[in-house]
Amino acid sequence: MWRGGSNTRTCKRRFFSSPTRSRHHRPPYMLHSRGSQHLKAMAEVDHLAAERATARFDVEEMKVAWAGSRHAVHVADRMARLVASDPVFRKDNRTMLSRKELFKDTLRKAAHAWKRIVELRLTEEEADLLRQYVDQPGYVDLHWGMFVPAIKGQGTEEQQHKWLPLAYKFQIIGCYAQTELGHGSNVQGLETTATFDPKTDEFVIHSPTLTSSKWWPGGLGKASTHAVVYARLITEGKDYGIHGFIVQLRSLEDHSPLPGVTLGDIGGKFGSGAYNSMDNGVLRFDHVRIPRDQMLMRLSQVTREGKYVHSNVPKQLLYGTMVYVRQSIVADASKALSRAVCIAVRYSAVRKQFGSQDGGPETQVLNYKTQQSRLFPLLASAYAFRFVGDWLNWLYTDVTQKLEAKDFSTLQEAHACTAGLKAVTTSVTADAIEECRKLCGGHGYLNSSGLPELFAVYVPACTYEGDNVVLLLQLASGKQPVGTMAYMGKVQYLMQCKSAVSSAEDWLNPDAIQEAFEARALRMAVNCAQNISQAASQEEAAGFYERSPDLLEAAVAHIQLIIVTKFIEKVHQEIPGHGVKEQLQALCNVYALYILHKHLGDFLATGCITPRQGALANEQLGKLYAQVRPNAVALVDAFNYTDHYLGSVLGRYDGDVYPALYEEAWKDPLNETVVPEGYHEYLRPLIKQQQLKLSRL
Amino acid sequence: MWRGGSNTRTCKRRFFSSPTRSRHHRPPYMLHSRGSQHLKAMAEVDHLAAERATARFDVEEMKVAWAGSRHAVHVADRMARLVASDPVFRKDNRTMLSRKELFKDTLRKAAHAWKRIVELRLTEEEADLLRQYVDQPGYVDLHWGMFVPAIKGQGTEEQQHKWLPLAYKFQIIGCYAQTELGHGSNVQGLETTATFDPKTDEFVIHSPTLTSSKWWPGGLGKASTHAVVYARLITEGKDYGIHGFIVQLRSLEDHSPLPGVTLGDIGGKFGSGAYNSMDNGVLRFDHVRIPRDQMLMRLSQVTREGKYVHSNVPKQLLYGTMVYVRQSIVADASKALSRAVCIAVRYSAVRKQFGSQDGGPETQVLNYKTQQSRLFPLLASAYAFRFVGDWLNWLYTDVTQKLEAKDFSTLQEAHACTAGLKAVTTSVTADAIEECRKLCGGHGYLNSSGLPELFAVYVPACTYEGDNVVLLLQLASGKQPVGTMAYMGKVQYLMQCKSAVSSAEDWLNPDAIQEAFEARALRMAVNCAQNISQAASQEEAAGFYERSPDLLEAAVAHIQLIIVTKFIEKVHQEIPGHGVKEQLQALCNVYALYILHKHLGDFLATGCITPRQGALANEQLGKLYAQVRPNAVALVDAFNYTDHYLGSVLGRYDGDVYPALYEEAWKDPLNETVVPEGYHEYLRPLIKQQQLKLSRL
Structure with missing residues (x-):
C-alpha cells in the first residue's frame, strides 16, 4: 500500500488557526481574478473565443455543478491561483530535472507549501487544495494521507495524544x-x-x-x-x-x-x-x-x-478508513480524467487536419465524428465519475455516522461499492488519459503536452490500494448486499423484461436506460452463479476459480450500473443555471449509451435488448455527439483549471498552441549547444571517414 | 512522418563485403552459446526450470517457427549475443541518463555499431539485426530507413548514383x-x-x-x-x-x-x-x-x-515504399508485443500471491484464471502478429515483383491490407504492453522492469506513418479489392449463414471460426454501406462522415479476419518439431475465440452466432487457457530473447527476480547519499520547528 498524489487526510482542524483571521484579509496577489500569465494571455488573444461563444449554457453555473457548491468553486479558485502565481511552484521544467534535482525540488515545494499554509493560516480544506494544486507527489501525501490516519484509526487515545501533535507540526x-x-x-x-x-x-x-x-x-x-x-x-x-x-x-x-x-x-x-x-x-x-x-x-x-x-x-472500524481512502481515489480519478479531457478537447478545437482540397483552411479535428466518438464519451465519463464520487463521499459520511452509533448495516455495501468503483474508475481513467494523448496526434507525445506525465503519474492508481482485478473479484464474491443491490430484489421482473425501445429517441428516456443496465447486471450475475453451481463435481471454490474471468465482467456491469444510476439521480435533482441541466442530461445519455455500445455483447447475450435496439442506441449516440459539439470547449472550461495546473501547452486556455510549442522546444538541454556533445568523438569521424581512428574507440 | 526504432532499410548489399570472408571465422566471444552473464545465471540457478520441464513441445523447433527459418534463428542468435556481450551497448542505466548524456550515448552506440559492422564485414541482414538488438532509437534508423529509401524510390538514376554512395559510407x-x-x-x-x-x-x-x-x-x-x-x-x-x-x-x-x-x-x-x-x-x-x-x-x-x-x-511505385515501411511496422509490433509478453509470463510464473491461509507458500500468479484470461490472449496475439507479418512480407515481395513487370493489379489490396494491419497491430500492441505492465503488479511500474520504457518507446507507432484512425478510414472507404476480400464474393451465403456450432469443442474447428469471422466482417461492411446510402437526402460524403465511427469498427473486423485467416493458414502448413503444431493450433484458437468474446456484440448484432454459441466459445476459451498454461514459459522462451534485449529484471531468463530488483534499486542516483540533498534546507528546519528561518526561504 503506497500512494500519494492527492491528499486523503481525514483530520479536521485548522492549521494554526486564529479566531481573528478573516476571509477578507488576503495578500494582494490573491485579488487577481486570474494568474498574471493567464491575464496576459486573456488580454491578447483567445483562439477559442468562437468555441466559447457557441456554448448553450451558463459556464459559471456549470462550475458550481462540477465543484459541488459555490463555496467550493471559490476556495478552489483562490488556492489554484495562489499556487499558479508563486514561482516556487513552477513545474514546466519538471520533466527535464534529474532524479536528484527533482527530489530536492519536491522537498522545497513541500516546505514552501507548509510555510504558506502557516503564514496564511489556511483552513484544512484550503491546505488540502493548495497541496493538490502544487501537483507533485511527495512525502507529505503519505504523512497526511496514511501515517496520520493510521494512528487515528488504530492508535489508542494515549497513542494519539502522544504522536498526533508531533505529526501535525511535522516534528x-x-x-x-x-x-x-x-x-x-x-x-x-x-x-x-x-x-x-x-x-x-x-x-x-x-x-x-x-x-x-x-x-x-x-x-x-x-x-x-x-x-x-x-x-x-x-x-x-x-x-x-x-x-x-x-x-x-x-x-x-x-x-x-x-x-x-x-x-x-x-x-x-x-x-x-x-x-x-x-x-x-x-x-x-x-x-x-x-x-x-x-x-x-x-x-x-x-x-x-x-x-x-x-x-x-x-474491527469493522478499520474498513471505514479503507472506504475513505478509496472514495478519495474515485474523486482523484475524475480529476485526472477531466484534466486529460480538457487538454484533448481544447487542442482538438485548435488543431486542423484535412478537409481542404485546395490549400484552403483545413477542418477542426473536433468536427470529425471519429474524434467525437472517442473523445466525448471520455468527457461524459469525467462528469459521471465526478458525480459518483460525490455520492461515495456522502456514503462515507453516512457510514461513519452509523459506525459511531455501532450500526454496521451499510458498511459492507459501502466497502464493496468503493472497492468496485475504485477499480473501474481508475482503470478507465488510465486508459482514457492515454487515449486523450493519442487524440492529440503526434504532439501529445511531447512532454510539453503534459499528457505523458499525467499518464505516468496516474497509472499506479490501478495497482495501489488494492489491485483492480483483486478488488473486482472481492466484489463479485461478496454476499448480496442492500442499497445499490436493491435491484436484485426485482429479480423476477428483470430476468424476463424486454426493452420497449422502438426509436432512437426512446433511448433518451432514463427509465429505459436504467432498466437495460439493471437487467444486464442482474442476468450476468445470475449466469455466473448458475455456472458456478453447475460445476457439479467440483467444490464451490473451484467453480469460482474457473469462472473468475466471467465474474470480473459481471462485477464491472454492476459498477457501471451504479455509475449510470447516480448520474441519472444527479440529473433528476434541481440544478440551477441556464442550460446546465440540459447539458448534464446529454452527457448522462452519452455515458450510458456509450457503455451500452461498448458492451453490446453483454446486453445482447443476456437478451436485455435486441440487435435493432442496439443499433438505435448507437444512432442516438451519434445525435448526442452533435449536440455536445458546440458546448465541448465550455464543458471543459467548467472544470476551472488554471494553465499551471493543466501543465499542457496543448491545453492552454487561450488556444495559442503553436508559438508556445515552438518556444518550449528550445528549453531542452540538448539545445544548449548548436553542435551536440559527442560530435567530435562520434559523428565527425564517420563523416570524415576516419575509420581507423574510430576503430580505436 | 518521423520514426525509427527499427530498421526498415531496403538496400540489398553487403557492407565492405569480401569474397574471402567465411562464416567460420568469428571472433572468439561469438563462440559462446550465450552471453557471459547469461551463462553464469544458467549455471547457478534456474527458478523457472520446473516451468520449462512441463512444456509439451520442442522449444528449439518453435524458435524456428517463430523466426521463420533455422538460418534466421542462428543469425539472430549471433547478433543478439554480439550486442549483449559488448559493454558499449549496455542499456541498464539508460533511464537514469540526462537528455544530453543519453543523446551522446546514442551517438556512441551508433558509431560503435558501425565500427563492428565494418570490422566484422557483416551482411546487410546481420547489420540490420545488430542495430535492432542495440535497441536504441537514433539517427541511423532514419538514415537507413527513410533517407536512403526516399532517394532510391524517388531519385533518378543519376541522383542515386551521386547521393547513395555518400549515404552508404556515412559521408x-x-x-x-x-x-x-x-x-x-x-x-x-x-x-x-x-x-x-x-x-x-x-x-x-x-x-x-x-x-x-x-x-x-x-x-x-x-x-x-x-x-x-x-x-x-x-x-x-x-x-x-x-x-x-x-x-x-x-x-x-x-x-x-x-x-x-x-x-x-x-x-x-x-x-x-x-x-x-x-x-x-x-x-x-x-x-x-x-x-x-x-x-x-x-x-x-x-x-x-x-x-x-x-x-x-x-506513380504507383511510391505506394510500394509505403507498403514496405508499413509491413515492417507490423513486424515490429510482434517484436514489441512478444517482449512485453515474455516479461509478463516469466514474472507471473515467479510471482506468488494469495492462495495460502496458514503462511504456507502462496500460489503462482500465472495459475489464476483472471491472469491467464488477460495474458494468454496477448501471447496468442504476439504469434498471430508474427505470422501475419510474415505474410505481409511475402505480399510485399510479390507486389514488388509485379510492379517491376508493370502489373499493378495487387498493389491496391496490398496497400489497404498493410495500412489496416499497421493500424490494428500497433494499437493492440501499445495497449498490450501497458496491460503486461499491469499484470506484473506494482513492480511493473519500476523502470527496472523494462516495461515503462518499452511502452513509451513503442506508442508513437500508433501515430507515425499514418495515424491509425486515419488509416482505418482509408481502408473502409476503399473500393472492393480482391484477394483478402475474396470472401466478399460469397456475399449471398455469408449474409444468411448460421453457425453450426453446438458444443464448446465445435469451436476448435477452423472452418467454424473462419465462417463466423467472414460473416461478421461482411455483414458489418454491408450494414455500413446500407446506412450510408440510406442517408438519403444527404450526399454520399456526408453519409460517410456521419457513419465514420461504424466504418472504423467494420474496418477492424475486416483486419481481424485477415489475422485469423493467416494464422489458420499457417497452422495448416507442415510445421516440424514435436508438439509445435499443436501449440500453434491452440494459440490460434485462443486468438480467434478471444477476439470473438471481446467483440461478441458484433457477432450477435449481425446474427452470425447465437448467445448460446457465444457462451460455448467462452467456455472453450477457458479450456484452451488450461492447455496453454504448462507451455506458457516455453512459448515465450521460443522468442529467443537475451536478457540484454529484454532489459527487464522481471523478465530474467533465470527467474531470479528479487535479488536483482533489490540490487538495481541501489543504483539510483538518489541513493548516492544516505541523507538526501535538500535535507538541511527543507527537511531539518521543519523537524526542528525553525519556522522563522523557513519563512526566510
Whole structure:
C-alpha cells in the first residue's frame, strides 16, 4: 500500500488557526481574478473565443455543478491561483530535472507549501487544495494521507495524544510501511516479524528474508523519520498475524538511519517527472527494538506479560478508513480524467487536419465524428465519475455516522461499492488519459503536452490500494448486499423484461436506460452463479476459480450500473443555471449509451435488448455527439483549471498552441549547444571517414 | 512522418563485403552459446526450470517457427549475443541518463555499431539485426530507413548514383523532413515552399509561417547533415503540390547549420530513456537556395526553363515504399508485443500471491484464471502478429515483383491490407504492453522492469506513418479489392449463414471460426454501406462522415479476419518439431475465440452466432487457457530473447527476480547519499520547528 498524489487526510482542524483571521484579509496577489500569465494571455488573444461563444449554457453555473457548491468553486479558485502565481511552484521544467534535482525540488515545494499554509493560516480544506494544486507527489501525501490516519484509526487515545501533535507540526515525518518486495495486495502474506521480548518489554522488528524487505512505501526512501510498520506479531511463541507498529527510522538530529535500519530509494519509475518526485523506499530491519507501547493498540494489545488480548473496539472500524481512502481515489480519478479531457478537447478545437482540397483552411479535428466518438464519451465519463464520487463521499459520511452509533448495516455495501468503483474508475481513467494523448496526434507525445506525465503519474492508481482485478473479484464474491443491490430484489421482473425501445429517441428516456443496465447486471450475475453451481463435481471454490474471468465482467456491469444510476439521480435533482441541466442530461445519455455500445455483447447475450435496439442506441449516440459539439470547449472550461495546473501547452486556455510549442522546444538541454556533445568523438569521424581512428574507440 | 526504432532499410548489399570472408571465422566471444552473464545465471540457478520441464513441445523447433527459418534463428542468435556481450551497448542505466548524456550515448552506440559492422564485414541482414538488438532509437534508423529509401524510390538514376554512395559510407547523414508544426498526417496541407528561380537555376526553400516549421523528423535536431525535405513546388507562378528535395542542412566541416537554416531539437518526449535518445527536430528555412538537380526527379521534373513535366514512371511505385515501411511496422509490433509478453509470463510464473491461509507458500500468479484470461490472449496475439507479418512480407515481395513487370493489379489490396494491419497491430500492441505492465503488479511500474520504457518507446507507432484512425478510414472507404476480400464474393451465403456450432469443442474447428469471422466482417461492411446510402437526402460524403465511427469498427473486423485467416493458414502448413503444431493450433484458437468474446456484440448484432454459441466459445476459451498454461514459459522462451534485449529484471531468463530488483534499486542516483540533498534546507528546519528561518526561504 503506497500512494500519494492527492491528499486523503481525514483530520479536521485548522492549521494554526486564529479566531481573528478573516476571509477578507488576503495578500494582494490573491485579488487577481486570474494568474498574471493567464491575464496576459486573456488580454491578447483567445483562439477559442468562437468555441466559447457557441456554448448553450451558463459556464459559471456549470462550475458550481462540477465543484459541488459555490463555496467550493471559490476556495478552489483562490488556492489554484495562489499556487499558479508563486514561482516556487513552477513545474514546466519538471520533466527535464534529474532524479536528484527533482527530489530536492519536491522537498522545497513541500516546505514552501507548509510555510504558506502557516503564514496564511489556511483552513484544512484550503491546505488540502493548495497541496493538490502544487501537483507533485511527495512525502507529505503519505504523512497526511496514511501515517496520520493510521494512528487515528488504530492508535489508542494515549497513542494519539502522544504522536498526533508531533505529526501535525511535522516534528516527525511519517509514512506507511506495509508492502514488501515479495508481497503486494495480500497483506496476510507479509513476512516482517515483530516478536515480543518480555524481558525488556520491547518488540523486536526484523526482516527475516530478502523478500520481507519493505518495498514501495512513499516517503520512506529519503524523507520519513517514522513509519507505521506492518509485521507479524509474535508473542509467547505464537504468530497472531499482521499488526501495525510505530517505528522510528531516522535520527531526528541528523536524519541518519538508526542502528539496524537499512533504508534507500527503490529507483526510477515510469515517465519523466511524474512519480519520480516521490521517494518510494526500501527498508530492512535487523532486530530493531521498539517499546511495547508503539504497537498500535486500539483493536488488540499485548500485555506487559506478553499476553495477546482483543479490545472491545469493533474491527469493522478499520474498513471505514479503507472506504475513505478509496472514495478519495474515485474523486482523484475524475480529476485526472477531466484534466486529460480538457487538454484533448481544447487542442482538438485548435488543431486542423484535412478537409481542404485546395490549400484552403483545413477542418477542426473536433468536427470529425471519429474524434467525437472517442473523445466525448471520455468527457461524459469525467462528469459521471465526478458525480459518483460525490455520492461515495456522502456514503462515507453516512457510514461513519452509523459506525459511531455501532450500526454496521451499510458498511459492507459501502466497502464493496468503493472497492468496485475504485477499480473501474481508475482503470478507465488510465486508459482514457492515454487515449486523450493519442487524440492529440503526434504532439501529445511531447512532454510539453503534459499528457505523458499525467499518464505516468496516474497509472499506479490501478495497482495501489488494492489491485483492480483483486478488488473486482472481492466484489463479485461478496454476499448480496442492500442499497445499490436493491435491484436484485426485482429479480423476477428483470430476468424476463424486454426493452420497449422502438426509436432512437426512446433511448433518451432514463427509465429505459436504467432498466437495460439493471437487467444486464442482474442476468450476468445470475449466469455466473448458475455456472458456478453447475460445476457439479467440483467444490464451490473451484467453480469460482474457473469462472473468475466471467465474474470480473459481471462485477464491472454492476459498477457501471451504479455509475449510470447516480448520474441519472444527479440529473433528476434541481440544478440551477441556464442550460446546465440540459447539458448534464446529454452527457448522462452519452455515458450510458456509450457503455451500452461498448458492451453490446453483454446486453445482447443476456437478451436485455435486441440487435435493432442496439443499433438505435448507437444512432442516438451519434445525435448526442452533435449536440455536445458546440458546448465541448465550455464543458471543459467548467472544470476551472488554471494553465499551471493543466501543465499542457496543448491545453492552454487561450488556444495559442503553436508559438508556445515552438518556444518550449528550445528549453531542452540538448539545445544548449548548436553542435551536440559527442560530435567530435562520434559523428565527425564517420563523416570524415576516419575509420581507423574510430576503430580505436 | 518521423520514426525509427527499427530498421526498415531496403538496400540489398553487403557492407565492405569480401569474397574471402567465411562464416567460420568469428571472433572468439561469438563462440559462446550465450552471453557471459547469461551463462553464469544458467549455471547457478534456474527458478523457472520446473516451468520449462512441463512444456509439451520442442522449444528449439518453435524458435524456428517463430523466426521463420533455422538460418534466421542462428543469425539472430549471433547478433543478439554480439550486442549483449559488448559493454558499449549496455542499456541498464539508460533511464537514469540526462537528455544530453543519453543523446551522446546514442551517438556512441551508433558509431560503435558501425565500427563492428565494418570490422566484422557483416551482411546487410546481420547489420540490420545488430542495430535492432542495440535497441536504441537514433539517427541511423532514419538514415537507413527513410533517407536512403526516399532517394532510391524517388531519385533518378543519376541522383542515386551521386547521393547513395555518400549515404552508404556515412559521408553524409540524412533524415526525412516531411511533417510540420501545424501539419501531420495530411501531406497535402504542408506549407513549406520550394520556388524555382530560373535566373539562377535554383529552388528557394522557405518556411513562410511558424506552423510550416518542419517538426518531428528523427535525426534532424542534432545529427543529420542532409534531409529529404517535402515542400510545395512552385514554378512559373503555379503551385504543383508536394515534392521531395535533397537539402544540405549542416556544414560537413564543423556541423554548424548552413546560412538560412534554423535547427533544434523539439524537446523531451514520453518516458525516461525511451525515444529521448532520438533528436526529433525542428527546422526552419529562410530562403535557402539549392541547385535544381536536388529535386527528386524520378516521377516529375522541372526543366531548366522552369517547366513542370511528368516522367513516364508510374506513380504507383511510391505506394510500394509505403507498403514496405508499413509491413515492417507490423513486424515490429510482434517484436514489441512478444517482449512485453515474455516479461509478463516469466514474472507471473515467479510471482506468488494469495492462495495460502496458514503462511504456507502462496500460489503462482500465472495459475489464476483472471491472469491467464488477460495474458494468454496477448501471447496468442504476439504469434498471430508474427505470422501475419510474415505474410505481409511475402505480399510485399510479390507486389514488388509485379510492379517491376508493370502489373499493378495487387498493389491496391496490398496497400489497404498493410495500412489496416499497421493500424490494428500497433494499437493492440501499445495497449498490450501497458496491460503486461499491469499484470506484473506494482513492480511493473519500476523502470527496472523494462516495461515503462518499452511502452513509451513503442506508442508513437500508433501515430507515425499514418495515424491509425486515419488509416482505418482509408481502408473502409476503399473500393472492393480482391484477394483478402475474396470472401466478399460469397456475399449471398455469408449474409444468411448460421453457425453450426453446438458444443464448446465445435469451436476448435477452423472452418467454424473462419465462417463466423467472414460473416461478421461482411455483414458489418454491408450494414455500413446500407446506412450510408440510406442517408438519403444527404450526399454520399456526408453519409460517410456521419457513419465514420461504424466504418472504423467494420474496418477492424475486416483486419481481424485477415489475422485469423493467416494464422489458420499457417497452422495448416507442415510445421516440424514435436508438439509445435499443436501449440500453434491452440494459440490460434485462443486468438480467434478471444477476439470473438471481446467483440461478441458484433457477432450477435449481425446474427452470425447465437448467445448460446457465444457462451460455448467462452467456455472453450477457458479450456484452451488450461492447455496453454504448462507451455506458457516455453512459448515465450521460443522468442529467443537475451536478457540484454529484454532489459527487464522481471523478465530474467533465470527467474531470479528479487535479488536483482533489490540490487538495481541501489543504483539510483538518489541513493548516492544516505541523507538526501535538500535535507538541511527543507527537511531539518521543519523537524526542528525553525519556522522563522523557513519563512526566510
